[in-house]
Amino acid sequence: MEKNNRRDFIKKSLIGVSGAAILPGSLDELSTLLSNGESAPELPARVLGRTGIKTPLISLGAAGVTEPNFVKAGYESGIKLFFSATYYGEGNNEKLVGEGLKGLPRDSFVVGTAVPPDGLDNRTGKFTGSFDSAAYLKKAEGSLSRFGLDYVDIFLFPYAGKKETVLNEGVLKALEQLKKQGKARFVGIASHSDTEEALRAAADSGIYDVAMISYNFKINNKVSLDSAITYAAKTGMGIVAMKTTAGAFTKKTGPAVNSDSALKWVLQNENIASIVSGMSSLEQLQKNLAMIRNLKLSEEELKGLNLAALDQETGLYCQQCKQCIPQCPHNLDIPTIMRSYMYAYGYKNSTQAWHTLADANITGKPCESCDACSVKCSSRFDVRKKITDIARLRDVPEEFLAG
Secondary structure, three states: OHHHHHHHHHHHHOHHHHOOOOOOOOHHHHHHHHOOOOOOOOOOEEEOHHHOOEEEOEEEEHHHOOOHHHHHHHHHOOOOEEEOOOOOHHHHHHHHHHHHHOOOOHHHOEEEEEOOOOOEEOOOOEEOOOOOHHHHHHHHHHHHHHHOOOOEEEEEEOOOOOHHHHOOHHHHHHHHHHHHOOOEEEEEEEEOOOHHHHHHHHHHHOOOOEEEEEOOOOOOOHHHHHHHHHHHHHOOOEEEEEOOOOOHHHOOOOOOOOHHHHHHHHHOOOOEEEEEEOOOOHHHHHHHHHHOOOOOOOHHHHHHHHHHHHOOOOOOOOOOOOOOHHHOOOOOOHHHHHHHHHHHHOOOOHHHHHHHHHHOOOOOOHHHHOOOOOOOOOOOOOHHHHHHHHHHHHHOOHHHOOO
């Protein structure tokens, strides 16, 4: 009892670091939604490249989901595609998604997951040593076990960027083996940085079927990225988009931007089959389902997006351009640290922020040894301030962030 009280106290005190948790609606609301006896509505959909999967324009990104019934609520509302990852809750999220889909006809939903390889340096996007295909396949099998499924529909190789990594012979061999063994119907990449390079390499490989990429109205390289997307789509790759709101609607100052207009902007690109939206409440689910029924952007919405794109306030979205890394005398993995910051303050997911921060391998307090920060961020972030802020999360025991 004393431990539980202490856990509750520390979780409440963390609001200053990572905000209040986003919770789904009550179980009564969920029960009502699931027991109405009506079949799932037909939602506007697009085909996911050569996979042939017809997916609604909104898919469920389950990182922030804490209740299996919410997954089922999404399914009953017409959502078909569900994405998790082994690094969401250290695998617990995959268990949660599997529980939410348990007992449903296997051909009525599509599950995707991402399994990161060992030995990949996020700063360079390259392997620090040789890739171990056998070890990677074992991690993939662990993912299937947590879902409680014989196979996943889409298996993603995450943090894909550099061509040599995407086309690594061991990686391609492992992915092909997953398909041959019937453990994955399709394989793909997930890319946060060097995305254009990753897309073109994946398309040229003939192995990858799907790509999940960061895409939003704040991107600096829209013309060249759109060109790479078109190139990949022409080879038959299916494209899904993540990080689609750029954290814009979470700001308290600056031009007002609602999530609807940000998501509509993404779907103007017809090569984007679906948005992987990090929904975790019934309100978000219902709002997104209403949005995809009318994709036309009003003049007011376009004006708001244009003003927000020009806004000098930095917001939360990191471009993941990696220009900061060589500027830092400590060679910190700043892009990963900024993702942790966004998980904490944008998505209110302190657990995911904690694990992401751990991947950055920060030692000591490096920013304190610099009189002034030498990093000039392309997104105008006060890098030193953000790192000092989010680094406090390292001192919080993981057990006080979970459950």
